[in-house]
Amino acid sequence: MFSYWEQKNFFNYDLIVIGSGFTGLSTAIHFKKDHPKASVLILEKGVFPTGASTKNAGFACFGSLTEILDDFWKMTPEEVFELVKRRYRGLRQIRKNFGDATLKYKPNHGYELLEAENAAAADQIREVNKLLKALFKKDVFSLVKKPQKFGFSDRIKFVVENKFEGELDPGAYLGALWEKASELGIRILTGVAVVEIQKEEGVVLAENLAKNRIFEFKAEKVAICTNAFSKKLWPESDLEPGRGLVLLSKPLAEKIPWKGSFHMDKGYVYFREIDGRLLLGGARNKDFEKEKTLEFETNPKIKAHLQNLAKEVIFPGRKLEWEMEWTGIMAFGPKKSPLIQTIGKRTAVAVRLGGMGVAIGWQVGKELSRLLSKM
Ligand SMILES: Cc1cc2nc3c(=O)[nH]c(=O)nc-3n(C[C@H](O)[C@H](O)[C@H](O)COP(=O)(O)OP(=O)(O)OC[C@H]3O[C@@H](n4cnc5c(N)ncnc54)[C@H](O)[C@@H]3O)c2cc1C
Incomplete structure (x- = not known):
């Protein structure tokens, strides 16, 4: 049973982002910067982010020699160049935005x-x-x-x-994103797992850790940033x-x-x-x-x-x-580049970051935010 005040203030948003890894936080930050008046909520199933973003090795890398040579078997030289460019630019952007000391970048x-x-x-x-x-x-x-x-x-x-x-400390990078999001007034709820999305209506059903309560949120736009865990919310994907x-x-x-x-x-x-x-x-x-x-x-x-x-x-x-x-x-997935696309009238995804999320997460978030702005 929710009160009138709870129902009025906590359930409706302009944007709901699902997942608070590098991609989810970056998406929310870029969107809020472009639309300062928008109400933005992030829903995260862990008590704190517990996806790849806080488990990785912290390599600020863009492809080793043999990895790049291997890519030539599946891609044109132009595609390989674009892939490296996206990763390297991504690294430069996070260093510029957050600073080497904050990221513990060496x-x-x-x-x-x-x-x-x-x-x-x-x-x-x-x-x-x-x-x-x-x-x-x-x-x-x-x-x-x-x-x-x-x-x-x-x-x-x-x-x-x-x-x-x-190399950097991925926990420090995630922490910096989290602080930036809070500074901008983005709400983050943790310990809430999204179990269903009605993509056309912007309805997001989530359950608490005890799995004894379902919360029905509603948004103008929904962003799925759950990377490897997206199949449940987007079963048609080939992730x-x-x-x-x-x-x-x-x-x-x-x-x-x-x-x-x-x-x-x-x-x-x-x-x-x-x-x-x-x-x-x-x-x-x-x-x-x-x-x-x-x-x-x-x-x-x-x-x-x-x-x-x-x-x-x-x-x-x-x-x-x-x-x-x-x-x-x-x-x-079949391609090395991330998937950034709409999957419903009100819903878009940014997933498939492979082993390069440190480099590309921020930029992927920017691209998803732009896509959401146009929807
Ligand atoms: C062992 C390992 C080493 C790696 N090393 C590197 C490296 O050195 N350099 C590099 O660039 N990349 C590395 N990566 C890859 C990089 O970590 C990922 O590409 C990046 O973290 C993906 O970020 P994301 O935000 O898209 O996904 P994630 O970080 O996985 O975030 C998804 C979030 O969604 C949440 N979530 C999932 N389902 C739900 C739900 N139903 N409801 C609510 N929330 C949900 C999860 O709890 C999680 O916090 C490594 C990955 C691993 C696993």
Whole structure:
């Protein structure tokens, strides 16, 4: 039973955004900036955002050398260029808007480890640099002259450096978005899961954590920003979930002889140093089918693979103890670009951010906000 005041003040909005990850918060912020008088509500099922945005590795990256080379099999050079451009611009925009100190951004460069089976990629550096010159004005990729300084095993034949990449704290970035949204007067309700949307009417049905009460909200416009979890609200979509595992070691006794964000295996494996610890994640390509899931569980096969890589390749001969692990779920589909489209008279979505949400989330939110403004 709701009071007259509750019904009058808490249920009707100009825009309701579902999901408070990078995309949802960015969408709400851009919309509110363009329409200061609009009432905007965000509904988030977690007590705080619990999607990929707070589970990721914090790489401020736009594609490793082998990842870009791999893209050439499925895309034209122009499409590959546009993809990199969108990601790099996205990174520059969040740094400009929130500042490096707030994001805990470190310009420590990106690196890729090449083993014998992908060492041929080193021969294509010049060609990829040529393609990207129009955007970066300088060479993006180069070979590290003395890779032995990193202390990796001799399985690593080359280390490729990318001086335009960095790393940040994704929780700090999310926190900054959250604060900006609050400053602008955007309401955020957490612990409320949306269970149904009537796309043409703008009706949003949500239930509380105890699942004992349904709330019927209404909006002029509805934005679905639930990424991997969108299938329930948009069953016709061809989104595929992809789980990612992250392991975090205890602080190492000796100093780590490198810094930066490192990739291996066409970008499927990634690692960085954080607070004297090793953060290591990925490898869903070692069990692709099982990782197409929305369950936040650890796949033992992938965990063992990552732990072996740490022992045999990253820190050969060093003692390493693990302290934490977690999983997060991304959304993929037939194309690498995000899906930003209307799916009803009053409803639009922005989903499928793949493994690049740090770079593109803000811009995707801007594009969804523009689309909503035109509806
Ligand atoms: C392990 C891992 C490592 C990654 N590493 C990187 C990296 O280093 N760099 C990079 O750029 N990207 C990385 N990514 C990808 C990046 O995190 C995502 O692309 C990005 O976070 C997607 O943001 P989003 O806002 O679209 O989705 P999400 O962050 O998933 O947000 C969706 C939100 O919707 C909420 N929600 C879901 N269903 C409902 C519902 N029914 N009602 C209400 N709320 C709901 C969820 O709780 C969640 O908070 C990684 C991802 C993972 C999983």
